Amino acid sequence: MHPELSAFLLSTAVIFVAELGDKSQLMAMTFAARYRARDVLLAITAATLIVHLASVGIGRFIGSAFAEQQHWITLAAGVAFLIFAAWTLRGDELTDEEAAKARKAKGTALLAVGTAFFLAELGDKTMLATIALATREPWFGTWIGSTLGMVAADALAILVGAILGRKLPERVIKIGAAILFAIFGLVLIGEGLGWIG
Incomplete structure (x- = not known):
């Protein structure tokens, strides 16, 4: 398989899982209650493209420098992915203050949602997971895949929220995502120690 395609598929899957149950999903559902879903998704996509481009840049720098x-x-x-597993189990909740900001956001949907998502993603586990992936995978596939994974997970939250009027079953999602992060982390540790591959 071509390295860029492999990076694309891997980062799409990893970031999709990382985003499940994340506060960004909760923000997406909150914004979708105020703005059109299309505008929310466009703003999420724009913010994610920018944050994840910076993330892959950081990851490539680290990978090249070392x-x-x-x-x-x-x-x-x-080890970072094992930490992400624990972080996922701990959960990520939208505070009352963040929810109020999302509901009261003024200006056009694209600007309000895009700015909120950009700021929320800085230092978030999806950004850190993208950096970790980019230290070893081709940057372009990682960038596009991580963006698609995040947007797809947020679109799912908006769709489920609109159809069912309730959240995804958080406990099951948290446990499943944490297990996948832990498996990925253990595989990477095995590779780093020379036990795998």
Whole structure:
């Protein structure tokens, strides 16, 4: 399989899972109650493209700067994914203040939603997961895949919220996402230690 396609598929899956139950999904549902779903998705996509482009840039820099120590980078990425598993189990909730800001956002939908998502994603686990992926995977596939994974997960939240009027079953999603993060982290640690691949 072509490396860019592999990076695209991997990052789409990993970021989709990372976004499930994330506060960004809750923000998407809140904004969708105020603005048209299309406008919310366009704003999410624009903000995600920018944040994840910066993320892959950081990841590529780290990967290039420490190319001689690739096994250490792989180990660090594996540990990071184990941390993401714990972070996912802990949960990520939208505070009352964040929900109020989302409801009261003024201006056009694209500007209000895009700015809120951009700020919410800085330092979020999806940004950090994208950085970790980009240390070892081609940047373009990682960038487009991570963006698609996040937008797809947020679109799912908007759709489910609109149809069912309630949240996704959070406990099941948290456990499933945490297990997938842990598996991915253990595989990376195995690769870094030379046990796999």
